[in-house]
Amino acid sequence: MNLDRPKISSEEIRNRQNFDQILGNLKALHKPFYKKTWFWGTTGLATVAVAIGLSTLITNENNLDENNTTLASTTALAPLSEADNLEDTPCIQTPVDGQDVPYETFKVLPGKDTTISTANGSTISFKAATLMAPDNTSAVDVKVRYFADKASAFVAGIPMTVEEGAFESAGMLEVRGTQNGEEVGINPKAPLAIDMQMYKPSEGFNFYYLNEDNGGWEDSKCVYSDASSKERKTDAEPVAKSQKVTLEKELAPQEKIEIQERIAEIDVELVELKKQEPQRADYKLVENQNLVFDLDYDVKEFPELEKLQGVGFEALPNQKQYSDIVKENWDNVKLQLLEEGQYKITFIKGRKTNYLIARPVLSGNDEKEAEELFNMVMSDIKERKEELVLEKKALEKRQEDVQLQMKKLIEEQKAARLKDMELRKAMFEAQQQTMAMGNAIYKATASFEAFQWGVYNCDSPRKFPNPAPLAFNYYSDGDNMQVQKAYVFSFSKEARFEYTAGYFGLQSLEKIGFHHGKNVIFVQDKNGKLAYASFSESDLPKEGVHNFKLTSILNADFTAENIKAILGEKTPSTDNVALR
Amino acid sequence: MSINPVYHQTSSKLDQERVWVQRAKKNPEDFGPLYRKYHEQIFRYVHQRMDDTEQAFDVTSQVFLKAIKNIHKFEFRGVPFGSWLYRIAKSELYQAFRDRKVKRTVNIETLHITEIIEEMDEVISDENQKRLFNAIAQLKEEDVQILELRYFEKRPYKEIGEILEITENNAKVKSFRVLEKLKKIIFKN
Known part of the structure; x- marks a missing residue:
């Protein structure tokens, strides 16, 4: 916290404005054509529909081939390089620069059905229409990393914090696709079909996708197949629903967006027009003839009424005393000007008084002129309102038509996907039967469709431990480290809990805590220096200060293998998962 | 205020x-x-x-x-x-x-501290200012956000609601609760 930090002057801030630079950066972010809205507009949809039609035909033929040539017909290409890394994305930041978990790289040609198999046995299938690359004749570099342990996810810098907890993972995979260094698009109508091998049974785990725009994990859908239950848990209907939402979003044609925008504008203008509608009272016109009465009053006292010539009064509605007052002959009357041009009129007869709130109303020529003016303004507004209402009706009709077209297209896509899912389910069941016949090796798999490149994870959140009632010092090589970041690996929770200096809440370094049993803490100072200590929570004092004596790690030693050794982790097998 | x-x-x-x-x-x-x-x-x-x-x-x-x-x-x-x-x-x-590109800090002016103490109906003294400063350090991020928007930047509740994507009423309630929390922390210590 800073107290009374010197303020920066407005002039200095203004001098730093650079709108041209922002425009320049915007141009650098120029989207490829297939990500633009117009591409998904009416013309684009028609083109895509033709392309889908063709690809469905081709796919059906391929499916027939696949059925005839058994399950081994998936064409896995050998990985080319394991050292060819991509740069970290903003939310995936390895703790030590220069150290990372390498990707397996595959060359995949757009326009061709291809299935690749990763080193851990996961498969990724591409339809001919999946990869939307600028150059369809050149291969796309598909890079895949599989995180089978806590160490590799740590070294790669995958964020594992979710709300008030950290994820225990049962299998996590990252997939990226580029051509000449530029990310290629994934056709939302032919997403990647991924069968990810897991290293724990699926029970208790959910499926998530890492939203790299905000660093948060989002619920996603997959179909688990576990050897333990020997049943494939089909989640087809929710999958179809979530796909519908995605498709609607992605296929929304430009015309639909424009219609919605115009309807919104019309609604705003209609509300504005309603506010602008003239009120008869503003023009001193009669609203209810039954409430109009005349008065004799001294115009010297009320010069504003003299100007109006022959003015009468209209009592405001809902004054119960009105009928009594008009029946009576009064000796005297007093006027008092109130707010908004209204008058309080007090009627006097002997000791008896009563009053009315009334407003002046015009008569004769003045009334005629005011009526004309009122009608003219009202008529203009009415005319404009009618125009807008008609336009809105026409737009709503057109919106319905566009919606119907989209619905039809979505239904077609949904049917095609369900068919594909059924086929893959059948393939999986056949695979299980085949394995059961030989010496069975059971596997747990998460099958899902990927509409975006990124990280997919079977996870279960584990709560942050309660803050320890202790103060901590961190000593490494005799020096007291000024810790910026701490990573606590809890063995009982199988998760990595991160704490940062300057944060608030459970992720604050001051709120560090430990679950029961064995823990390993890694700490990092502002220069990136890393050190660690293994300990059991029961070894810590109950209160006071605890000095961690840490072993430092050279940056070059920050590899998944070394971290695994520190954590005592073995790379788990994805085979016989359910039998463990 | x-x-x-x-x-x-x-x-x-x-x-x-x-x-x-x-x-x-x-x-x-x-x-x-x-x-x-x-x-x-x-x-x-x-x-x-x-x-x-x-x-x-x-x-x-x-x-x-x-x-x-x-x-x-x-x-x-x-x-x-x-x-x-x-x-x-x-x-x-x-x-x-x-992304750890920058460190989160809370910037306070002495004037803000005195205004908050006034809002709490407490006596403006060096001791109370110190206590409040320490109490703010113990707040959760969510509460610090409200404190900054309402008491440091003096934004209307409507705008606080719009920025934090909560209702205007909720912004009012939360602002009130932050003061209550601060009071609790101060008097607990």
Whole structure:
């Protein structure tokens, strides 16, 4: 916290404005054509529909081939390089620069059905229409990393914090696709079909996708197949629903967006027009003839009424005393000007008084002129309102038509996907039967469709431990480290809990805590220096200060293998998962 | 408590802004007037929450880049344009904190401290100022946000609601609760 930090002057801030630079950066972010809205507009949809039609035909033929040539017909290409890394994305930041978990790289040609198999046995299938690359004749570099342990996810810098907890993972995979260094698009109508091998049974785990725009994990859908239950848990209907939402979003044609925008504008203008509608009272016109009465009053006292010539009064509605007052002959009357041009009129007869709130109303020529003016303004507004209402009706009709077209297209896509899912389910069941016949090796798999490149994870959140009632010092090589970041690996929770200096809440370094049993803490100072200590929570004092004596790690030693050794982790097998 | 007039807009200003937004939707280069109008406000919002001035300028540029990129999604039926920009700023800030590019700091003026003490109906003394300063350090991030928006930046509840995506009433309740929490922490100690 800073107290009374010197303020920066407005002039200095203004001098730093650079709108041209922002425009320049915007141009650098120029989207490829297939990500633009117009591409998904009416013309684009028609083109895509033709392309889908063709690809469905081709796919059906391929499916027939696949059925005839058994399950081994998936064409896995050998990985080319394991050292060819991509740069970290903003939310995936390895703790030590220069150290990372390498990707397996595959060359995949757009326009061709291809299935690749990763080193851990996961498969990724591409339809001919999946990869939307600028150059369809050149291969796309598909890079895949599989995180089978806590160490590799740590070294790669995958964020594992979710709300008030950290994820225990049962299998996590990252997939990226580029051509000449530029990310290629994934056709939302032919997403990647991924069968990810897991290293724990699926029970208790959910499926998530890492939203790299905000660093948060989002619920996603997959179909688990576990050897333990020997049943494939089909989640087809929710999958179809979530796909519908995605498709609607992605296929929304430009015309639909424009219609919605115009309807919104019309609604705003209609509300504005309603506010602008003239009120008869503003023009001193009669609203209810039954409430109009005349008065004799001294115009010297009320010069504003003299100007109006022959003015009468209209009592405001809902004054119960009105009928009594008009029946009576009064000796005297007093006027008092109130707010908004209204008058309080007090009627006097002997000791008896009563009053009315009334407003002046015009008569004769003045009334005629005011009526004309009122009608003219009202008529203009009415005319404009009618125009807008008609336009809105026409737009709503057109919106319905566009919606119907989209619905039809979505239904077609949904049917095609369900068919594909059924086929893959059948393939999986056949695979299980085949394995059961030989010496069975059971596997747990998460099958899902990927509409975006990124990280997919079977996870279960584990709560942050309660803050320890202790103060901590961190000593490494005799020096007291000024810790910026701490990573606590809890063995009982199988998760990595991160704490940062300057944060608030459970992720604050001051709120560090430990679950029961064995823990390993890694700490990092502002220069990136890393050190660690293994300990059991029961070894810590109950209160006071605890000095961690840490072993430092050279940056070059920050590899998944070394971290695994520190954590005592073995790379788990994805085979016989359910039998463990 | 007084409210900062910078955060109030007249209807004619809003009409002008509406025209600018419509133009910017058609051509990003027409975003210029909006950029000039809001640059300082957004910069101050960002800088208030971090130490590094250069990083604050960078994050501010990022906010406007995102705003230009996404202006087609902005609709006047929702929040006012200014609040929409603050929402982007909030999201960019927290992204920067998560990426560890910048450190989250809370910047307080002595005047704010005395105003909060007054709001709590407590005596303004050095001791109470010190206690309050320490109590703020113990608040959760969510509460610090409310404290900054309401008591340091003096924004109206309506705008706080729009920035934090909560109702105006909820913003009022939360502001009240932050004071209560501070009181509790102070008197517990």
